[in-house]
Amino acid sequence: MVKLNVLNLEKSEYKGGKSSLCPGCGHDQISNVIIQAAWENGIKPEGIAKMSGIGCSSKTPAYFLAKSHGFNTVHGRMPSVTTGANMINKDLAFIAVSGDGDTASIGIGQFIHAIRRNLDMVYIIENNGVYGLTKGQYSATVEKGSKKKKGTANEQAPIDLCAMAVNLGCTFVARSFSGSKKQLTALLRAAMSHRGMAIIDVISPCVTFANNDESYRSYNYVKSNDEVLHIVDYIPHFSPLSEVEVPEGEFSDISLFDGSTLRLETVSEDHDPGDAVAALRAIHEATQEGRHVTGLLYYNPNQPTATDTLGLTDTPLVGLSDEEMRPSAESLKEVNAGFRASDSS
Amino acid sequence: MDKIYNDFTINVATANGTGSQSSNLIILHSMFEMGVPVSGKNLFPSNISGLPTWFIIRASDKGYQAPGDETNIQIIMNKDTWEKDLKALEPGTIVIFNEDAKMPVERDDCICLGMPMTTMARGISPKMARLMANMYYVGGIAHLLGIDEGAISSAVEQQFRGKENAITMNLQAISEARSYASENWGDVSKFAVVARDKSSDTFLIEGNEAVALGCIYGGINMLSWYPITPSSSLAESIINWIPKLREAGDGGSTCAVVQAEDELAAAGMVLGAGWAGGRGMTCTSGPGISLMSEFIGLFYFAEVPGVIWDINRTGPSTGLPTRTQQGDLSMCYEASHGDTQHIVLIPGTVDECFEFGWRAFDYAERFQTLVFGFGDLDLGMNRWSTSGFDYPSEKMDRGKVIRTQEQMDAIPDFGRYRDVDGDGVAYRTLPGSGLAPILYRGTGHDEDGIYSEDPDVYYQAMQRLKRKIDGSRDVLPAPVIREEEEGDVGIIFYGSMENSIVEIDDMLEERGMSVSTCRVRALPYHSEVEGFIERHNRVVVMEINRDGQLYGILRKELPRHLISKLYSVAYSDGLPPKAREYANRVAEVLGD
Numbered sequence: 058m059v060k061l062n063v064l065n066l067e068k069s070e071y072k073g074g075k076s077s078l079c080p081g082c083g084h085d086q087i088s089n090v091i092i093q094a095a096w097e098n099g100i101k102p103e104g105i106a107k108m109s110g111i112g113c114s115s116k117t118p119a120y121f122l123a124k125s126h127g128f129n130t131v132h133g134r135m136p137s138v139t140t141g142a143n144m145i146n147k148d149l150a151f152i153a154v155s156g157d158g159d160t161a162s163i164g165i166g167q168f169i170h171a172i173r174r175n176l177d178m179v180y181i182i183e184n185n186g187v188y189g190l191t192k193g194q195y196s197a198t199v200e201k202g203s204k205k206k207k208g209t210a211n212e213q214a215p216i217d218l219c220a221m222a223v224n225l226g227c228t229f230v231a232r233s234f235s236g237s238k239k240q241l242t243a244l245l246r247a248a249m250s251h252r253g254m255a256i257i258d259v260i261s262p263c264v265t266f267a268n269n270d271e272s273y274r275s276y277n278y279v280k281s282n283d284e285v286l287h288i289v290d291y292i293p294h295f296s297p298l299s300e301v302e303v304p305e306g307e308f309s310d311i312s313l314f315d316g317s318t319l320r321l322e323t324v325s326e327d328h329d330p331g332d333a334v335a336a337l338r339a340i341h342e343a344t345q346e347g348r349h350v351t352g353l354l355y356y357n358p359n360q361p362t363a364t365d366t367l368g369l370t371d372t373p374l375v376g377l378s379d380e381e382m383r384p385s386a387e388s389l390k391e392v393n394a395g396f397r398a399s400d401s402s
Numbered sequence: 403m404d405k406i407y408n409d410f411t412i413n414v415a416t417a418n419g420t421g422s423q424s425s426n427l428i429i430l431h432s433m434f435e436m437g438v439p440v441s442g443k444n445l446f447p448s449n450i451s452g453l454p455t456w457f458i459i460r461a462s463d464k465g466y467q468a469p470g471d472e473t474n475i476q477i478i479m480n481k482d483t484w485e486k487d488l489k490a491l492e493p494g495t496i497v498i499f500n501e502d503a504k505m506p507v508e509r510d511d512c513i514c515l516g517m518p519m520t521t522m523a524r525g526i527s528p529k530m531a532r533l534m535a536n537m538y539y540v541g542g543i544a545h546l547l548g549i550d551e552g553a554i555s556s557a558v559e560q561q562f563r564g565k566e567n568a569i570t571m572n573l574q575a576i577s578e579a580r581s582y583a584s585e586n587w588g589d590v591s592k593f594a595v596v597a598r599d600k601s602s603d604t605f606l607i608e609g610n611e612a613v614a615l616g617c618i619y620g621g622i623n624m625l626s627w628y629p630i631t632p633s634s635s636l637a638e639s640i641i642n643w644i645p646k647l648r649e650a651g652d653g654g655s656t657c658a659v660v661q662a663e664d665e666l667a668a669a670g671m672v673l674g675a676g677w678a679g680g681r682g683m684t685c686t687s688g689p690g691i692s693l694m695s696e697f698i699g700l701f702y703f704a705e706v707p708g709v710i711w712d713i714n715r716t717g718p719s720t721g722l723p724t725r726t727q728q729g730d731l732s733m734c735y736e737a738s739h740g741d742t743q744h745i746v747l748i749p750g751t752v753d754e755c756f757e758f759g760w761r762a763f764d765y766a767e768r769f770q771t772l773v774f775g776f777g778d779l780d781l782g783m784n785r786w787s788t789s790g791f792d793y794p795s796e797k798m799d800r801g802k803v804i805r806t807q808e809q810m811d812a813i814p815d816f817g818r819y820r821d822v823d824g825d826g827v828a829y830r831t832l833p834g835s836g837l838a839p840i841l842y843r844g845t846g847h848d849e850d851g852i853y854s855e856d857p858d859v860y861y862q863a864m865q866r867l868k869r870k871i872d873g874s875r876d877v878l879p880a881p882v883i884r885e886e887e888e889g890d891v892g893i894i895f896y897g898s899m900e901n902s903i904v905e906i907d908d909m910l911e912e913r914g915m916s917v918s919t920c921r922v923r924a925l926p927y928h929s930e931v932e933g934f935i936e937r938h939n940r941v942v943v944m945e946i947n948r949d950g951q952l953y954g955i956l957r958k959e960l961p962r963h964l965i966s967k968l969y970s971v972a973y974s975d976g977l978p979p980k981a982r983e984y985a986n987r988v989a990e991v992l993g994d
Contacts (some may be wrong), residue, residue: 093843101684102836103834103836103839106678106834107841118841123839124817124835124836126831126832126833126835126840126841127833127840128674128677128704128841128843129675129843129844130844131670131697131844132695134666134670134696134819137626137669137671138671138674138677140626140660140667140671141624141660141671141674141677141678141680141682142671142674142833144660144674144681145623145674145675145679145680146672146678146679146832146833146834149678149833166664166667167663167666167670170662174660258564349425363660364658367655369654370650370653370655371652374624374656374680375623375678375679375680375832375834377650377656379621379649379798381796381922382621382623382648382656383619383620383621383760384618384619384648386793388647389619392615392647393791396605397602397604397605399563399976
């Protein structure tokens with residue numbers, strides 16, 4: 058029997074075109090997780106807007122959610138396009154894919170300001186530490202000492218996008234690994250249930266240019282240096298118990314905007330995602346040891362989003378009639394009269 | 403004394419940040435109040451306080467609005483420019499100066515009239531004396547020119563609306579100055595004002611505010627902006643009018659405003675808004691357009707509607723940020739890499755600022771492309787006369803948007819970029835609609851929006867885009883043509899040059915030249931422009947820049963036999979166009 062989601066849709070309704078990325082690319086695994094998460098969460102495909110910049114990662118919206126509109130914009134400047142679209146249609150569920158070149162270099166300003174506005178979107182960074190489409194130059198997120206397949210080791214300090222996002226007060230900050238399907242799916246489902254800016258920095262090995270063991274972002278390296286903060290389970294609001302086995306041992310639950318829950322099961326020591334300092338400590342300690350910390354690093358719910366503070370009418374602006382957009386002829390007479398009065402008082 | 407009525411130029415030299423703008427506007431508005439045809443130009447520095455600023459007031463019964471060729475009355479308040487300002491004057495000029503500046507006034511050939519302005523101001527308010535001193539030259543001018551007391555009062559009341567104390571103190575200052583001038587200067591001015599019938603409908607307004615109101619009535623849904631002189635007042639005016647005019651039934655606003663992190667983001671937001679089905683707009687100046695250029699290409703190639711108003715300042719680079727120019731025309735027309743072409747609307751009056759403000763959105767959605775509004779500092783930040791704005795004469799044109807499955811079913815062989823109607827404009831659907839979704843892209847794409855590097859697909863797509871924009875020519879505002887019977891010389895011009903053309907025309911007539919004029923109001927240019935050139939033997943393209951940018955565009959696009967008729971008069975020194983400068987150059991280039 059074909060499995061259906063809560064909207065009675067098959068998973069195939071969420072699929073996209075055939076990928077043209079290198080076989081084994083981490084990005085393709087992430088695309089599959091996006092399909093899985095959107096399907097499991099029962100989001101209407103036509104209600105989703107897929108956004109991306111330029112790069113290997115930004116090509117992937119062609120490979121998932123074919124029933125959603127999308128925009129493959131310009132390099133690094135996807136957040137501003139998303140902002141404009143969000144202003145006009147705040148009901149759209151924005152799922153954005155970007156790369157580390159896009160986000161940490163050319164588009165770092167727009168990334169920062171999207172966080173600052175708490176733009177209501179899911180922002181996935183497919184982070185492999187190299188520019189793939191231009192044949193493997195280092196990006197700004199690559200660790201000091203990490204070495205790609207060809208050339209010398211990277212000498213410059215990395216930009217940690219999660220640490221930066223936490224510092225900027227991003228309301229949902231997570232890190233995961235394209236090879237950790239279960240963790241990534243749960244985190245992405247939680248991000249989709251969040252209202253506000255949700256960032257997931259996904260380490261996604263570049264199989265062509267940097268999957269050698271000396272690369273800190275290779276499969277082997279990440280597999281053996283993944284410091285998991287907690288086991289994550291997503292419990293959807295529409296079927297609270299059926300999907301998750303109640304874990305043994307310690308756990309804490311996080312309530313998400315749409316009524317769903319993210320259950321965090323303690324691995325070694327407790328991580329409080331409400332504590333920004335703890336999040337930064339976890340990131341910095343892991344970095345010092347050459348490890349990648351994964352899980353929900355920081356979560357700050359119920360913050361006003363980019364559209365909340367603007368005093369907009371309830372109807373998404375795209376749904377306004379011409380009459381609602383153009384003031385009356387009478388009003389223009391008053392405007393003219395007002396100017397005349399002040400010029401001949 | 404024989405008086406010269408309503409035909410003179412006043413130049414006020416002050417330092418910025420000293421409150422002189424209020425005084426200057428009171429002079430301007432009091433004369434306007436009397437029905438004197440008057441215009442004002444503010445030449446201000448890119449600075450908050452302390453640098454020189456000049457305000458030029460021109461009265462002209464002939465309706466001339468360009469700065470006059472010479473100064474008839476010079477007011478000097480600024481020690482820093484004192485000597486230079488004095489030196490530049492023609493013999494016989496009336497000079498009003500603040501005696502308390504304790505600066506030499508060695509121009510025996512001029513009529514030099516001093517007043518202890520700061521000392522007198524101290525009598526009213528010791529604390530405010532520095533600012534109040536400027537109100538004394540208003541009184542001096544009022545005496546010399548014979549400006550009505552009633553007109554002064556209403557101008558003061560308008561300037562300080564609601565601030566009773568300020569109104570009282572400033573009126574007292576002006577009155578004291580008037581008495582002082584009457585007692586000490588006497589009747590020395592050959593220049594005077596005389597009341598004219600003033601239509602009760604007219605008022606003065608800055609071009610930027612007129613554009614802002616046009617946008618409000620054009621249904622703007624999203625304004626993104628990054629502050630830059632001289633466009634900031636356009637954005638701020640929209641923000642100011644939204645609560646008054648764009649409130650929905652539930653009290654919420656129907657226009658979102660985002661102050662962007664830079665111009666790149668501002669353009670990206672307009673793109674996102676247009677893609678999502680809204681009416682997005684940003685305003686900027688030349689440096690902003692340079693930064694936005696990458697997105698501008700995406701608008702063009704992905705065919706997304708949007709509006710950008712460019713309020714030109716003097717370039718290149720940071721240039722003269724508070725001076726005017728028509729330096730961005732060719733950039734706007736062809737902004738971004740590769741082959742592109744954009745619709746440019748060029749208002750020449752505040753009425754057109756309003757009209758093109760709303761029309762820009764209709765053109766953008768009809769042609770699914772970016773539309774530029776092309777203003778400049780002179781039109782945008784100075785005050786011009788209007789008898790009131792006309793309500794949009796046409797319903798909003800939302801373009802070819804498919805909103806229902808029924809509409810979709812009625813189109814045979816739909817593709818986002820398929821030219822089913824043969825006009826180059828394809829149908830589009832909106833995100834959220836679930837109708838024929840595609841991944842918009844700036845990469846090459848076929849008629850269905852699918853990535854393609856196929857040579858023929860690319861070639862055909864680019865040909866269709868050219869056809870599409872070409873198809874806008876005769877839909878866009880036609881030129882305003884004033885034609886003489888002779889048909890020898892025609893002048894083509896555009897934008898704020900409108901304010902100087904009457905005077906230029908008169909000056910050429912004095913030389914025995916009878917010229918027709920054609921004011922281009924949009925690019926790509928209307929077919930009537932070509933007709934105008936056909937009917938004349940020699941056509942001068944006159945513009946406020948160095949290189950003759952419209953001249954270049956015309957040379958590129960006109961049929962070969964018309965190109966040899968063209969002459970270029972392009973001149974720019976940062977200041978609003980002086981009629982004589984251009985008239986001389988026109989005569990020179992034609993060899994007449």
